Structures are given as C-alpha cells and as structure tokens.
Amino acid sequence: MFLRFKREVLKMLNVDERYVKESDHADLACTIAFKLAKEQKRSPQEIAEEIVAELEPREYVGSIEVVNGYINFFVSEEFLEDTINLILDQDYDYGSPKIKGEVLIEHTSANPDGPLHIGHIRNSIIGDTLTRIMRKAGLKVRTQYYVNDMGRQIAITALGYKRFGIDRSKKPDHAIVEAYIKMNKEIEENPELEKEVEDLMIRYESGDEEAIRLFREVVELALEGIKETLRKLNVQHDEFVWESEFVRNGYVDRILKMLDEKGLLKKDGAWIIDLSDLGYEKEVVVRRENGTTLYVTRDLAYHLWKNENFERFINVLGADHKLVGRQLQDILRLLGLKPPEIVFFEFVSLPEGSMSTRKGKFISADELIEKVYEEAKKIVEGRKELNEEEKEHIARAVAIGALRFDFVKIAPEKPMVFDWRKALDFERQTASYIQYSHARCCSILRKAVESGMPDLDFKGDLCTPLERKLVVLLSKFSYMVLRVVNELKPNIFADYLLKVANAFNDFYRDHPVLKADSELRMHRLAIVDATRIVLRNGLELLGIEPLERM
C-alpha cells in the first residue's frame, strides 16, 4: 500500500524518485525545492509553496504542508482504511509486491569436514532470510548448498576417517571433525603424509572407485549432521550440489574449452588465465601441470550450469571470498556469461580471535542453539499457566528466534565479535520482543472472541496519532520486501519489524481495546488484528515462529 502512496506522490510532483524520501516529519517528504532554489536563485520555501499550489489532489494523499522548503505529504484517511482492509482481506498473502522472476540462491556451502560453526550460520541465516523474502516478493526461488567435496581438507578428513575411525555415538558432523583435526595434527608432525593426501585427491578426481566410496561416506556423514543443524535453525535447501558432479558431467571440460576458444588460456604446463588487464596481480590457474583442476575451475563450471538454468543467481559468501568471487565474476564476463550477484558478509570472530575448524577453535552452531535454548527455558519456567510441552515448544521458538534475529539484524558488511553474554540475553528489543508483541495481539483477539465481541471495523477518522503511525508502518510491508529484494540487505526487514512491534507497544500502552465503547473497540480490534497479521507474516520471513502465547 505504501508503494501506491509513493507512486501517487511521485505522479503528482513529476520529479525524480530521489527527491522523495521517508522522513520523521511526514509520511513522505520532497526536497526538490532546494535544488530548484539554486537554479532559480529564489528561496526554497517560496518555490515549494508555488509547487504545492499547482498540485492536483489524489485519493491517498491526505494533506500537504510546506515547512522550511520541504514539501511534506501525509496519507489520507482513505489510505489508512484501505490499508487495514487489505491486510485483513489478504491475511497470509498480505505483503507481497508481486514481482516476477526466477532466482537461484546459493548459501551456506560450508566444507563438509565438520559441524557448522557460528560463522557459517551467519551465511545460512542471511541466505535463508533472503530466500524467504524473495519468495514473498513473488519470485520463484531455488536454494542450493554447494558441497565442496573435492577439497584438500576433505581428503585430509577422509584419510583421518580411514586411519582413526570415528566415534559413532556422536552427532556425525562432530565425530567427523575429530578425524579432521587429528589428521591435521598428524600431517603437521609427519609432513611426508602430504603425499598421501595428494594421491587421494588425484584418485578422487580421476574417478577411482575406492576413493569415491570413501569420500562419499565421509561427506555424507558430515552433511547428515549439518542438515540436522540447519533444520533446527529453520533453514532449508532445495538441493545439495556436489562440486565433483561438474567434473563427472562434462561441465568442467566444457568451461575449459570455452576459455580456450576465447583465447583466455595461457598453456604453460599449467593452464592459466591472465587477468592483469583487469587489475589483478596474480594469474588464475584453472588446470594444474598434473592435469587436475582447481576449485575455481569447478566453480566456473557450476556457474556455466547456473547460466543455462537461471536468469538470476545469487551467492552468499564470506568476505574472505571477495577476491576469488570477483575473479569469478570477471572471468564469466570475459566468456560472455552472466556473473552471479554476490552478497558478502564479514566474519564472525571470537573475542580471542578468528575461528578455525582445522584447529578445533570454533563454537559450533549446535552448542550455541542448546545454550540459548536452556536460557530461554529458564524464563518460560516462570509461566505457570503453560504445560510442559508448551514450555518446551516456546523455549525452542524463542531460542531459534533470538539466534536468527541476532545475526540477521546486523548489516552483512559489519564484522561481528561473538559474545556469549549477549547471545543469551532476551531482555531487549529483538526477536522475543516481536514474538511477545504478536502474542499480545493474539491474546486481545482471543479475549474478544471469548467475550462475544469479535467484530472488526476500522474507521480512519477515529485514528489517534499513534494509531495512524502504526497503520502507516503496517502499510510499508511490501515496500520493505521490495527494498530487500533490490538491495539484498535482509537487515532492513528485521529493523522494520522491530519498528512495527515498537509502534504496537506504544499503541497498547494507552489505547484500551476491549474496554472501549463498541465503535472504538471494533476500530481498535481491526488495528490489533492487522498488526497481528503483519507481525506473523513478517516473523515468518525471518524464519522465526510467531507464538500465540509465551
């Protein structure tokens, strides 16, 4: 709805979109008078007044003010009414800007050599939230986890697995990482083992059956554990695509041939792409002297496949992949292929420094989830009216919500330092705050039904300033969805939902609903129900369960 208001304002003014923005002083404010003032050498106020005098009225534009050269637009009562009615009418479907298209999102893609740690889940949460929001926008989204099964670290893991076995009583990813860590140590002490790692990698790439069996077993075990963790986080992938597939299905050969035909390869024993014209210092090797390929080669092959199957594809990658990510994009461009859009996120580090799977220096997602759950459980225990099963369910939902929100609310480009104390603190405006606001809405509506007065009837002219502010916020849902789709910053939506919850709590404070006279009660019940729908739909986009009581 807000999008329609904005469109009307833009049509009225007939100015470039960048002169019209959201503001604390109005629903939309226009700054065009400042620009014109310079050209015309007159005061902005004078110009703004002139502009306003000529404007034709519009349905959704209620009033227009000129203040210090700003032209301030406010929505009409009709707009407020249509907003509430649309929300109540569309219910689960409310909030979609209804755009079209198909997109592939690749995210998480952690090496299958151990459990996901708190850095990986930043990737998962950004990727999954983007997926949910893009689907809401109307796009057809497919998600993939790219399984790096050909890496050196997998060879090391496989070797460790063969040599030491694993503890079958443990969650498989946690068991696998022990073999990886142990083997790394072994190699450090006996560098001659490097040769074995290398042999194993060559055998795997060339299709040696025993090697394939071993790798597959190890990778499947790690993935089994990883999938379980992702499930707990409400993160879902449509497919797990194995890197080695592209060697076996011919895509690697095809991409090499394409590179060759474009004259991009320098064959000097190894096959090399020279990107110095584009400002890269180092050359990119795509085929070793011994004939094996490299990570980037398989990644190029993967992106050839993406080009053939999707019109738009997005990768969520850690900032450490910036250089290789950009090289990949540039090489694809040189081939006349479409490069992926990449969402880079900065590292999650521990107070004592960065994490390392190889050294066993990390906090696993599983450990984090359990600790946050235990903490949530303590708070829920205080609710006497709930039974044991409900308490567990609520604690689980609150824990996952808190966790997902903590990661998604931070802009991807911000480096994060993990802090246990903050991760375990629910007494602040985060997911539980939004869930709580939603539960409050549900509670009011439940009581309205119980007391036999469930009717809803919103009236624009009854709106107090706080109600008006809340409803305008509710109208911005699809506008925010669209912003995330365009800017690929899911934190925008987290912030939006927090604002809605905040505005609702302001409303809740001094607008009694059930005790109000019938006309006012029906009006406010409509607002509560619409808020409930927005909070519920919004929480779902963040992968957080909207609780009806807590």
Add this chain to the structure above:
RNA sequence: GGGCCCGUGGCUCAGCAUGGAUAGAGCGACGGCCUUCUAAGCCGUAGGUCGCGGGUUCAAAUCCCGCCGGGUCCGCCA
C-alpha cells in the same frame, strides 16, 4: 607493501546507495509504572567533536582526498 570492509554515547547497532529539517534505537546506569487487554512490557533522566585532518556545497554522519586504528585477502589450497 597493495586491494577490499569496518570505525556513530560506557557497550552493541540503525542511518550513508540517491547530501537536507533537532544524529535514532537497544543494553548498561539512575528514577518511576502491575486491584485495568501478557511487566519477555511501558515512562522518565543522564550520556554524542558521527575515528582524525582537509575539501566540495546554501547544506556533510552521508560525497571526494589524505591519515590513524581494527579486520580480511593477495597458493599449480579451498
């Protein structure tokens, strides 16, 4: 050394793309609010040279240049 990212009250962050009206939240601190729809809530007070220095502009947290501090990348690793 070079590239990229970050630097906003004691702490964590929003705002920066497309410059504009008193720089917003939360945590922490202090003081209040549960015979009224869930106190996981609400209200109030204190706390800011938007890292530093220049520049552009009628106007800079936002754009440009230089510096400082932190992170990260720069393998025939992935």
